[in-house]
Amino acid sequence: MFAFITGLLIGVFAVMGAWGLLYWRKQWLESYIMEEEEPDGDYRVIMRKRSPFQRIAVAESEGIYYVYADGSEMMSTDLAENQYAEAIVHVPMAAAANRESVLIIGSGAGITAREALxxxxxxxxxxxxxxxxxxQLGREFEPLVNFTxxxxxxxxxxxxxxxxREYLENCNDRWDVVIIDLPDPSSKAPDLTKLFSVEFYRLLKTRLNPGGAVAIAxxxxxxxxxxxxxxxxxxxxxxxxxxxxxWDYIVEFAIDWGFCLATLKPIAPDSIEPLIPxxxxxxxxxxxxxxxPRYLRVDWDEDEVQTDRNTLLIEIVEREFED
Known part of the structure; x- marks a missing residue:
């Protein structure tokens, strides 16, 4: 009987250990590609790597490549990426008085640079x-190099x-167009709030040439x-x-991205037209x-702003994930 019970316990613990291993592996995989962010259909993971700042993964599905950061999709080589790039690049380029110098903060693999070029x-x-x-992916990974x-x-x-932020604080250069394409601040990356704060935007003003324009994702x-x-x-x-x-992707991709166009002088929206095809x-x-549209307009206290000292945007993002 003792041998039977011992064997039974060993079997139970083995099953528990196997389930625990599977659970741990699922959690580990989701730290690179969250389940809700996976490509549709079958896909293969080409790379998983941890940088000093985040977990990076690259996946491929039906010839489209997806780059993930901490589980969320950062960029891809699909149609939506081209649409997004046009929205964030060509609007400020059209609004600016000049376009000789461009600064891209959050340049990633070079998709926005491709459009500015x-x-x-x-x-x-x-x-x-x-x-x-x-x-490195933008410079060496062939599918991204081809895409950009x-x-x-x-x-x-x-x-x-x-x-x-540190780059702007330590240089005196000025630009005609600035494109800021950064992830949402979060409790995992709280320092990102300092690239959305009123203090940062005031610094940015001093780095714009007259007639300059800024686009912010x-x-x-x-x-x-x-x-x-x-x-x-x-x-x-x-x-x-x-x-x-x-940019309303709802029909094709069930996503609607927001942007802000910021200028030193007032500009009429109906005057903004792409300057190139x-x-x-x-x-x-x-x-x-x-x-x-009405569902994007909310009542907002104009005094409630992101500063270097608060966590306003993190709270907005994390409320959404809590829901």
């Missing part, structure tokens, strides 16, 4: 990103490995319209004129982009 008058693009693995036309190797592009506004409202209020407090806009920013689409 299409302007003949652009002389320099400063592409700043803090993560060396992401930049090798933008990070272009002689007009200067790649800088640095925190965007404002997350998935369809589920967090408060995020867009908070960024808009923060920019206004810093002294910018602000036009919020959005684009695939997705039609006249009707532009008109829709600058007309926020």
């Amino acid at each position: 299409r302007y003949a008058e652009v002389e320099t693009i400063t592409a700043v990103d803090v993560d060396p693995i992401i930049v 036309n090798g933008s990070l190797h272009h002689p007009r592009v200067k790649t800088v490995l640095a925190d965007g 404002c997350s998935v506004v369809s589920v967090m319209p408060e995020y867009l409202a908070a960024v808009q209020a923060t920019l206004k407090t810093a002294g910018f004129h602000v036009i919020p806009y959005h 684009v695939k997705h920013l039609s006249e009707d689409r532009l008109e829709d982009m600058f007309l926020l």
Whole structure:
């Protein structure tokens, strides 16, 4: 009987250990690609690597490549990425008085740089990103190099490995156009709030040439319209004129991205038209982009802004995940 009970216990513990191992493995895998962020259909994971800042994964499905950071999709080589790039690049380029110098904070693998390089008058693009693995992917991973036309190797592009805030604090350069394409601040990455704060935006003003324009990515506004409202209020407090806009992916991808266009002088939305041929920013689409639908408009206290000392945006993001 003792031998039977002992054998039974060993079997139970073995099963428990196997389930525990499977659970641990699932948790580990989700730290690289969250289940709800997985590509549709079958996919294969090409790379998992931990950078000094985040867990990076690359997956492939039906010829499309996806790059993940801490479980969430960061970029891909699908149609949505091209649409997003047009929205965040060509709007500020059209709004700016000049386009000779461009700064990209959160340059990633070079997709936004690819779009900025299409302007003949652009002389320099400063592409700043803090993560060396992401930049390495943009420079060496063939599917991304093909997708970006090798933008990070272009002689007009200067790649800088640095925190965007620290970079601005330690240089005196000025730019005509600034594109800020960063992840949402979170409790895992609280320092990101300092790239969305009123103090940072005031510093940014001093780095803009007269007639300069800034575009800022404002997350998935369809589920967090408060995020867009908070960024808009923060920019206004810093002294910018602000036009919020959005890119509605709902029909194709069930996502609506928000952006803020910030300028030193007022500009009329109906005066903004792409200066070069684009695939997705039609006249009707532009008109829709600058007309926020009712579900994206929220009542917001203009005094409630992100600063270096509070966690406003983190609270907005984490409320959404709690729900």
